[in-house]
Structures are given as C-alpha cells and as structure tokens.
Amino acid sequence: MAQLEFTFRKRLAPVAGGRSFEHDFELDVALECDAGITVLFGPSGSGKTLTLDSLAGFLKPDDGRILLNDSILFDSGSGVCLAPRRRSIGYVFQNYALFPHMTVEQNLAFGIQHVPPLERRRRIHEMLELFGLSSRAGRRPGELSGGEKQRASIARALVTEPRLLLLDEPVRGLDYPLRADFYEILRNVRERHRIPILLVTHDVAEGFFLGDRMAVYGAGRIVQLGTPEEIFHQPRSPAIARLLGISNIYSGIVEELDPMAGRAVLKTPQFSVASAYLPGRFRGDSVSFCIRREQITLLPQGSPKTTNGRENCVRVRIAAEIFTPTTVRLVLSVVEQSEPASSAMDASNGVGSSAMESEVTRAAYQKMKIAQQREWLAELPSSAIHVFAEQSD
C-alpha cells in the first residue's frame, strides 16, 4: 500500500477562478506515491496546481478518493471530505504566503498552537537551526531576503510534521544560486522526512534534478509516468517530446520490417533510417519518431557511409547556429532528398520539414571548425531512434 494514493476527477466550468477555458476543463488523474519526490511536470494550465489544491482540500473533486497513510481524506462514495486543517498536509506556495504581519518565529508557531509550549519551542528552534534562520527569527517576512523567505516557508510547512508535502513551482522567478540552494534544501528534506513530496514545475531540468519519479501532465490527465530518465529517453508521444525540449521529431512510414535481423526501416520524405525492430507494426504503417540533439554526431563529408557499423548517415548543411552559454546548437538542413518533399508530411514535424538539430560543445565547435565547413554527414545511430508509442498528440 503506497503512502499516498489518489484518483479523482473534477470538471471546471469555462470560467472558473479567474481563468477562462474554451470549453469545460476536466481533470482526471490517478497516482500512487511513496516517500520521495514526485515531480508533476507539464505545461501551464494542464492541471498540476489543481491536483495539489484538491489534495490539500481547497478544491473538492467531483468524484474519487484520496488516501494518505491509510486515512481517507476524501471519498466521494461515502461523502467524506476532510477540511484542509485536518489533513496534516504541508503546502509551500509559489509566493511563499508567509504571514506579513507576523515574525518568522510567529509564522512557525502558527501551525502548532495545540502543542504544549515546551515542545512547541523545541520544535521551532530545531527548525530555525536546520534552515539557518535562527538569527532572523524576530524579523518579519518583509525584511527577509528571497532565500530566507523560501526557507521560512518550507520550515513553517514542516514544523507541523505533515504526512505529505506539496510544493507549487517554488523556485519560479528565482535566480540560479537560489534555485541551487533550494534543490539542496529539498534533497535534505527528502532524507530527513520520509514522506511523499509532490512538486509542481514546468522546468525539465528541475524535474531531473529533484524527481525520484515524474508524472507528465497533458490537458488534465497524466500522460506518462516514470523516472525522469525513462521519460526523457522514451517519451510516449510527440507532444511529450516537445514538452521536454526535444526538437527532432519526424513522421514517416514503416518501409521495412526484419524480425530476424531485429531491425526496421523508417522512411520520411527527406531520409530513411534503420531503427530497432518494431513489434506490432506492419509495413506501410505511419510512424513518428524522434532523436535527441546530443545523440546526433557530425562526421566529415567524405566519410564512408556504411563501413565500421556506421548507419543512418544523412547529408546535411549547416543552416544556422544557436549559441547557448556552454554549447552550440546547429540547425541542419537535410541535403539528400529521396523524393520530393510532400507538404502534408511537413506540418507535423517538430522542426522545419527538412531541418534537424544537433548540439556540440563549444570546444568541439572550435575544434571541428564548423564555422568554416558547412557540409557534413549527420549520423543517427539506430539505437538512438525512439519510436513513439502513441502517434497522436
């Protein structure tokens, strides 16, 4: 039995809570979490915060169940819906929501008034020590720095010894040093308090840094569940891939299937590639696949195409470079045309129809003299070709 289990649905009318939707928005999710950090990842408006609000009790789902450590927080069947104050849940809000008219110490004390004074003081001082706020205990939130406010809000949530911790985009708008500090704090919290921790974010990197597990949200549903590694390496659909920042997404058909050799050949209007065998597909099926930028290697133009186990080499021309702080992204134009590009196929790709993106380090960029040499051979290792389980978005 997992520590946290929930499944619920909530339909929101077109205009609700200050946001408007074109049609009804339906949240329909189910998840089981144990101790550790589960990241809720997805675009804005996909239902992540609604999920947190439903777990906290600010929102009442239309039907479903929420179980925390075997206590029922919500059950539509039996009409149980505990008020937020009975759920023993800690919530860290996006803007911290520290009480501005109280000191840090008073903020921390607010949630444990029912605890005997001696124990209460002990807990507060322990938290202040742990989060490095002892010297700021008598200050008001208005006098604290961004990092201190962040730590104070987590301390306040944890001092009540909750059984579940919810965080809603806690580092949004913070600079890098503060983010790094926060991730460190959260990792410590995860070790000290063995409770489920749910964190909402739309930053992939954050999901990777923090998540033991990741739930990808799309239009009110959880569309993929797994470790960040699994999701990043095997996104289920083109939409999820795009969300993760993967841009080399292609549509084509299955041209050949060879179960004996364990391979298949996929054909797009611009090129053909060999991939791992696809059980359950037939020749002529339409298929979508992707390959991550960092998996594409650039080889000098004259390199032999098929020796040394080399495969899937496509002639490309560098169309543009995009400089990031540490790498260079190369926008490549496919030179080889197996047949005239059909405009119907073009529209569904992540990048332009004949474009591909590769990425090299700055050092490699210099060494390979890419600025001068524009014609290359792009190698797409067949093991790196990921075929989507779901074709549609």
Add this chain to the structure above:
Amino acid sequence: MINSFTQIDWFPFWLSLRVALIATAISLVAGLALAYLLARYQFRGREVLDSVITLPIVLPPTVLGYYLLVLLGRNSGLGRGFEAIFGFPLVFTWQAAVVAATFHSVPLLVKSARAALESVDRNLENAARTLGASEGRIFFHITLPLARRSILAATVFAFARALGDFGVTIMIAGNIPGKTQTMAVAIYDAMQSGNTLPANLMVLIISLTAIAILYATNRIQGKRLL
C-alpha cells in the same frame, strides 16, 4: 461674541456625537459580518443581497426615511413591538436618529470592508488552513489584521457620514429641540429662523471635523495629504 458663544445650545453637538458613535459601532459589527458573508461564501442570490445592502446609499434620503417610517412607525408591527418592549415608540426619539444614521453607514462599511477582505491574498488564508487554523482563527488572526487599515478608514468615513445625516434623520427622528435635533438638523432650523450665528458656528464645527476626519483617513491608509 463670547457671550453668544456660551449661549449656544450645545445639545445638538453632543447628540450628533453620541448618535454617530453608536451608529458607527453597530455598523462596524453588522457591516463586518455582512462583508465576511459576501466575501467568503458563494451562494445564489449573493449579488442580490449586495444590491439590497447598497440600496440605502442609492435611494434619496427622504425616500429611505419614508420607508423606514412605514416600517418602524407607531402603526407598524415593528414599531408596536418596540413600544411593547421599551415602553415608548421608536420614531421621533434619538434612538431613531441612531437607526437613521446606521442605515446609511452600513452600506458604506460593507462595500469597503468587502473589498478589503477580498484583497487579502487567498494564499495566505489557504496557508493558514493547511496549518490547522479554523475559519474563525483565520478571520481574526489573518484576514482582519491584514485588512485592518482599509476597514479602519472605512469606519472613520462611516462615522463622518453618520455625523452629518439629515434627510433620513429628519423623517424618522424629527426636529425636536433638546431631544432629536442633531447638528445637521439644527443648522437647517437655525437658517430657517434667521439665527445665522449658531448656524455659522455649527457649520464651522462640522467642517473642521470633516477635514480632520479626511486627514485621519488618509494617514491611516498611509497617504500624505500635506
């Protein structure tokens, strides 16, 4: 001049003060309660209730006075009930002046208080909920303290309004010197009978009070007038 000063009947001044203080106190309690109801709860007819509460400020004062007279007069159910309990009719007493002033102050307070309560960050109240606070505790320890300034400013404003009420007061409390003659009514009376000196003095007093109140309101809200 000094002689005239000491000859002034100060009764209207003290009556107005007393009436305004009591009316403001009642308005504050009733107004806060109504504002909380409107701000916190969603229910069918909420905006209808809001409109009904706003009505007294929109109706012409004498019209409101008329309605109150019908509602509380000697021949009405409420009027008779009052007389049965307290031994005297409500209308044409200083208590009626309190009712008149209250009817005008409550809508002002409700409107301002509701806006003030709604302006408190919802996340703060939600945070308090996750920390185990009851709704009552949230209201008195979080919402009210944070909305305090605006509500205080609104109260002071309501007091000013109660101090100067004329139309409704004269309709249901009348113009009985030494009994129900508030300052605004006394000024009217003095002008009618040609006693300009008392009128001028009372106008001066009320004007100075109004300016002092305006200044105090702005200071409470943190704005600098001068």
